[in-house]
Each structure stands twice: as C-alpha cells, then as structure tokens.
Amino acid sequence: DTGVSQNPRHKITKRGQNVTFRCDPISEHNRLYWYRQTLGQGPEFLTYFQNEAQLEKSRLLSDRFSAERPKGSFSTLEIQRTEQGDSAMYLCASSLTGTDSPLHFGNGTRLTVT
Amino acid sequence: AQRVTQPEKLLSVFKGAPVELKCNYSYSGSPELFWYVQYSRQRLQLLLRHISRESIKGFTADLNKGETSFHLKKPFAQEEDSAMYYCALRGAGGGNKLTFGTGTQLKVEL
Numbered sequence: 001d002t003g004v005s006q007n008p009r010h011k012i013t014k015r016g017q018n019v020t021f022r023c024d025p026i027s028e029h030n031r032l033y034w035y036r037q038t039l040g041q042g043p044e045f046l047t048y049f050q051n052e053a054q055l056e057k058s059r060l061l062s063d064r065f066s067a068e069r070p071k072g073s074f075s076t077l078e079i080q081r082t083e084q085g086d087s088a089m090y091l092c093a094s095s096l097t098g099t100d101s102p103l104h105f106g107n108g109t110r111l112t113v114t
Numbered sequence: 115a116q117r118v119t120q121p122e123k124l125l126s127v128f129k130g131a132p133v134e135l136k137c138n139y140s141y142s143g144s145p146e147l148f149w150y151v152q153y154s155r156q157r158l159q160l161l162l163r164h165i166s167r168e169s170i171k172g173f174t175a176d177l178n179k180g181e182t183s184f185h186l187k188k189p190f191a192q193e194e195d196s197a198m199y200y201c202a203l204r205g206a207g208g209g210n211k212l213t214f215g216t217g218t219q220l221k222v223e224l
Contacts, residue, residue, distance in 0.1 A: 003157070031210060040123075042200050042214030043158070056211065091158070095210050100165075102148075103210060105158040 002026065004106035006092050012112045013082055020078045021109045025094030032075050033103065034067055035091040036060070043091055049075060050097065082113045116141040116205050120215035127191050128223050135186040135218050137175075137201030146204040147177055147184040148212065153197045161186075161199070171195070191222045 005024040013019050025032050030051050035043035046065070047057045051072035061067075064082075069075040079086055089110050093103040117140040127133055139145060149161040162170045164177040164184060175186045184201060198219050202212040 033211070040216065042118075042120075042202075042216050043212075045211050045213070048211060101210065102160040102163070103212065107157050 023092030029094035118215035
C-alpha cells in the first residue's frame, strides 16, 4: 500500500500523559495536513506543512499540541499533558502543491484518554 | 468565516431510488466544493469536485452560488453506495485546507 500511513492505529493513554503520532505521506507529496475528528463531526483542520515548513495552525491547536516535519517527509504530532477532551481520531493527509491536487487521507490514529 | 452544513445525519433510501445528499455553505468569496466519501473500514477519499463537473460512480453535484448549495445526487441508488459522505469547502488563500461538514450517513436498503 503506497498510501498515507499512520501509526499507531489506536492509542489509549491516561490523562496527563504525553503521546506522539506519526504520519508517513505519499512519497512525492510535499504538503502534509493534520485533522482531528470527534464523534459525529467532520474532520477539523489542525495544521499543515509544505515540505518542512509549518505554514498554518488552527486556533484549535493549543499550546499542548506540537507538530513537526523535520525533513519534509514524515510528520509527528505530539500532545502533551493529554486531557479527556483530546480523545478523537487524528487524521493525516498529504497532497501535491497544485490547487487541483486532492487530499489523500490515512486511516487515522484513534486516541482514547482515560 | 467559512462553514459547511449537512443537515441530515442519516439518509435511508431503497435500492434504485434517487439520492440527494444536501450541502450548504457559507463563504464570502468564490469557494471550491468537494464531496468526500468513507466506505466502511476504509479511509476518507475524494469522490468529486465541482470544478471537474464530472460524474463519478453515477454521482453528480452542481454548485449553485445563488443558493450556496452543492447537493450530491444520483438517480438510482446502489447497495454499494452505502457510506459516510462529507461535503467540504476550500476557500481562497491556498494551502488546500478544507472545511468539512458533519457528514451524512447514506444507507441503501434492498
């Protein structure tokens, strides 16, 4: 499968712990996006990268959230001091730069904070 | 601010019946609209976009700027159309950032 890959698929953690998710985009895609999806809602934009540069962050992304894409390939999303409200599906997507380029989504990482 | 509204959480139709999934948007400029679909146990994927003006799997959607709508239609529903459908908007400013609606679960019954 040469699509967008996300790990882990599921993560259960206790409140207050830190978690890190990884996303491997389609290899030739220079844009990478993180979205969050809670039950009954559509995906909500969190942040995106063009190559290694983080170009936009949503106000949904509190100070406890940080994303990196150090070499312009894979990306990590870290949540520090997790809260129960962080429980959600975290989706990664990638695309080419062109405005006609569709987003290709991964299967997501489901986070449960107990 | 941009917003996408999908008023129906669930739409149930019989096989062979027409389907219309509603989508309304709020955006001050000229948006680009998309429909994404998520079949059971599969990832979210693009179904169609308004600029392509194409029919995918028998589905079509027309952007109506006067009514700020982008409804998804299919004349004859098939069982394999059962899935979650999300309408999404991309505004000006680049980045390919999408704003999604809350989704409509389409169930096609035999």
